[in-house]
Amino acid sequence: MFSRIVRSSLPHYRFTRSFSMTSTAPTFKPFTLALIQLGHIGADKSSNLKHAREMILKAAKGDEPRAPKPDLIVLPECFNSPYGHVHFPQYAETIGYTSGQKYDINKSESESVKALSATAKEAGVWLLGGTIPERDTSDGNIYNAATVYSPAGDLVAVHRKVHLFDIDIPGKITFKESETLTGGHSINFFDTEFARIGLGICYDVRFPELAMINARQGCQVLIYPSAFNTTTGPLHWELLQRARAVDNQVFFSMCSPARDLTAGYHAWGHSMVVDPMGKILMEAGHDEDIIFAQIDPTTFKEARAGIPVTTQRRFDVYPDVSKGFMN
Numbered sequence: 001m002f003s004r005i006v007r008s009s010l011p012h013y014r015f016t017r018s019f020s021m022t023s024t025a026p027t028f029k030p031f032t033l034a035l036i037q038l039g040h041i042g043a044d045k046s047s048n049l050k051h052a053r054e055m056i057l058k059a060a061k062g063d064e065p066r067a068p069k070p071d072l073i074v075l076p077e078c079f080n081s082p083y084g085h086v087h088f089p090q091y092a093e094t095i096g097y098t099s100g101q102k103y104d105i106n107k108s109e110s111e112s113v114k115a116l117s118a119t120a121k122e123a124g125v126w127l128l129g130g131t132i133p134e135r136d137t138s139d140g141n142i143y144n145a146a147t148v149y150s151p152a153g154d155l156v157a158v159h160r161k162v163h164l165f166d167i168d169i170p171g172k173i174t175f176k177e178s179e180t181l182t183g184g185h186s187i188n189f190f191d192t193e194f195a196r197i198g199l200g201i202c203y204d205v206r207f208p209e210l211a212m213i214n215a216r217q218g219c220q221v222l223i224y225p226s227a228f229n230t231t232t233g234p235l236h237w238e239l240l241q242r243a244r245a246v247d248n249q250v251f252f253s254m255c256s257p258a259r260d261l262t263a264g265y266h267a268w269g270h271s272m273v274v275d276p277m278g279k280i281l282m283e284a285g286h287d288e289d290i291i292f293a294q295i296d297p298t299t300f301k302e303a304r305a306g307i308p309v310t311t312q313r314r315f316d317v318y319p320d321v322s323k324g325f326m327n
């Protein structure tokens with residue numbers, strides 16, 4: 001399984017997707033999702049990677065009798081370095097992934113990609129490996145990039161955060177990713193044997209177009225590695241996830257780091273999985289934790305049959321934002 005770029009009729013837009021000779025989304029089947037609300041993220045990248053590996057292997061065992069071995073495991077945003085614009089250049093790694101081409105892990109220059117690939121293979125699971133700062137040598141820019149691995153350890157998708165987290169709430173929080181990062185230019189999803197999964201990263205959740213386009217591309221589940229904070233977390237973390245889930249009648253999930261009050265950035269925690277009716281299926285607290293959720297396509301079908309907004313759109317009254325992203 002690999003990815004390709006599909007150019008839309010709109011010249012500046014593109015999306016990438018993994019594919020297996022068809023653009024039809026895989027039949028949605030029940031699966032188990034595990035979110036790792038990772039703690040102990042410090043300045044030492046090797047320790048961060050080692051701890052992530054231990055937690056992935058722990059999650060891969062499941063939590064019987066409540067949860068079987070998960071099919072897909074997710075890490076949070078910026079899991080291999082402290083979160084802050086001053087840190088991104090220092091921790092950035094070159095991935096060199098090109099959509100549509102088979103990626104050779106053995107030739108990868110990225111320590112984190114190699115580690116995540118090996119762990120996905122060792123655990124025998126799909127892995128959405130949170131995000132890492134990525135340096136693209138072709139344009140010299142640094143991106144906030146999520147990488148996805150198959151159970152065979154293949155790198156099958158990369159999503160670069162499209163909307164950079166630049167906010168200023170006086171007396172509360174000022175953050176400017178754009179000091180050192182560049183926003184991505186593509187919309188991405190990947191196909192597994194159980195679902196088509198759309199990708200975004202944290203602040204991307206505030207821009208409903210991304211989720212809407214992914215949903216119209218056939219994604220049944222949207223997952224965003226994230227790191228909200230103690231100012232905006234209590235206000236919007238749950239609200240935005242439930243809104244995106246209900247807007248699009250999809251499962252929606254965000255995976256956060258654990259809160260560390262000794263770190264420069266205080267993550268909100270509360271990693272969460274929401275169903276297509278907007279019901280919270282699972283939620284973590286703010287400490288390190290692994291949460292499991294059973295993703296049941298019945299809820300998806302019932303939501304869309306009972307409240308059929310997906311077939312009641314009025315594109316004669318307003319435009320379809322997904323136009324140009326479908327093939």
Ligand SMILES: NC(=O)CCC(=O)C(=O)O
Nearest residue numbers: 165202203227228229232
């Ligand atoms: N890492 C992020 O993008 C944080 C986004 C956030 O906290 C928000 O309120 O939005």
